[in-house]
Amino acid sequence: MKRITTAAVLGALALLGACATATPYQPATASDRGFSELRIEDNRFQVEFSGNSLTDRRTVETYMLYRAAELTKQSGFDHFRVVRRETDADTRIVPVGGAAYTPFYDHFYLHYRYFGPRASYFRDPYRFYRPGPTYFSRYGYYDPFWGGPVEFREQTRYVASAEILMGKGEKPDDVAFFDADQVIFNLSGQIRRPGT
Numbered sequence: 001m002k003r004i005t006t007a008a009v010l011g012a013l014a015l016l017g018a019c020a021t022a023t024p025y026q027p028a029t030a031s032d033r034g035f036s037e038l039r040i041e042d043n044r045f046q047v048e049f050s051g052n053s054l055t056d057r058r059t060v061e062t063y064m065l066y067r068a069a070e071l072t073k074q075s076g077f078d079h080f081r082v083v084r085r086e087t088d089a090d091t092r093i094v095p096v097g098g099a100a101y102t103p104f105y106d107h108f109y110l111h112y113r114y115f116g117p118r119a120s121y122f123r124d125p126y127r128f129y130r131p132g133p134t135y136f137s138r139y140g141y142y143d144p145f146w147g148g149p150v151e152f153r154e155q156t157r158y159v160a161s162a163e164i165l166m167g168k169g170e171k172p173d174d175v176a177f178f179d180a181d182q183v184i185f186n187l188s189g190q191i192r193r194p195g196t
Helices: 004-021 057-074 104-108 109-114 135-139 180-190
Strands: 036-042 043-052 079-096 149-165 175-178
Touching: 036 057, 043 057, 057 079, 057 149, 057 175, 057 180, 104 109
Parallel strands: none
Antiparallel strands: 036 043, 043 149, 079 149, 079 175
């Protein structure tokens, strides 16, 4: 019985450790972030890399460019041209610490600013019908049993995407074109794969 408990604890710690690291260079799945691509034409692709909140913008853009070069070589081409490139940032304000776990605060983190002891927008709907200050009109909606988060932090996730056009032969003398072999050679030292 003790062996099963130890295995469960180690498994939980490994899962927790995996969640506390930046997104590695990996294919994206339904439950995890990473790279993905969409073939538009024989030599035209949409390439994307999405990272978690621990993956910085530079890493996301580097992984996307590396995937474009890798995909170019896998498709039998020598160079690629970036037709369109953009990086989106999804920033959220999330609560940290200060309360016992409750699923309600986890799912409504953006709306918490309307509640809690510092609420300024939401007040007691019956405040006009009651004489004198009440708990709700004084503090806004605040659950005294669960408590509430008192500190917040920004959490940003980046998604880099590019539309690339592949070609064969020598790379044209234009800054929009990339030699796939050189990109792979120069960026391979910055690529962190799963399990490393």
